[in-house]
Amino acid sequence: MWTFIQDQILGMKWLNALIEQLLLMFGFNLDSRIGGSIQFFIYDTIKITALLCVLIFLISYIQSFFPPERSRKIMGRFHGIGANAVGALLGTVTPFCSCSSIPIFMGFTSAGLPLGVTLSFLISSPMVDLGSLVLLISIFGVKIAVTYVVLGLVIAVLGGTLIDNLRMEDQIADFIRNNNSKVDIESPNLTVKDRLLYSRDQVVSTFKL
Structure with missing residues (x-):
């Protein structure tokens, strides 16, 4: 099968x-x-x-269920290396593109999330997702696809853990730490039709680019 x-x-x-x-x-x-x-x-x-x-x-x-603010709340419940692992795993189901990294980083940091957890999320989000997994399976097979995903998650966790251990919070600019704006408000309860229309519009807009 x-x-x-x-x-x-x-x-x-x-x-x-x-x-x-x-x-x-x-x-x-x-x-x-x-x-x-x-x-x-x-x-x-x-x-x-x-x-x-x-x-x-x-x-x-899938992304319609995980706006940035909801992702922040989920990651805020965990601590230590477990938080880095959760951040990396959550990044795989919230495939924000690399152009979203700066505003998401600013929002997560100003909301009080540890810098390492934020980095684990931002490393895994554009690198490991459902799209890359399926495409790799279709082109190179299951072994290479799974290896890529596992290594991507390991890199995300190790990268975030390293940043935690280096205590680099003082390197963040004050205007980012003191920014009180949210990444995104909690999304309203969308209907299935709303989510389907959103997904369709994303496909159309991506190919228009």
Whole structure:
């Protein structure tokens, strides 16, 4: 069953076979360098586009449950290396992009979260998520994908723990520590339809960029 999921659903080998048949019908020699390149380009473009659409939709739906303020409250319940681990794990289900790092860092820090926990969250969030996991499985297989995720989480936890041990809080600018603004207000209770529309809009806006 897993082999079928990896090969036919994530890897879309059926699509590769279909493209091969279509190119053969048009007289392409797939054993040649040009024919093989055309087949690979068409197959990979369609596969990655389809996977990205599905993944952006799913990730956006998950993200609608975890606004930054809610993430801050969850991480604030833990302490020590356990807090770094929770921050790293929470970062995997709240895939904020790298452009969000600065405002999220400022909001988490001004809200009183330890610097190490904030860094663990910010390291794992753009690096380890559902999208990277599924894409890696479809391209390189389960072992490499799992290894990437595990190493990403370890790096996030170790990075946050190192910052904690170095006691670098005094290196944060005063205007960030004294900033009383919230990262985001607690989101209202969204309906399933609202979340689906939000996810759809995220897919559309991503491809418009």
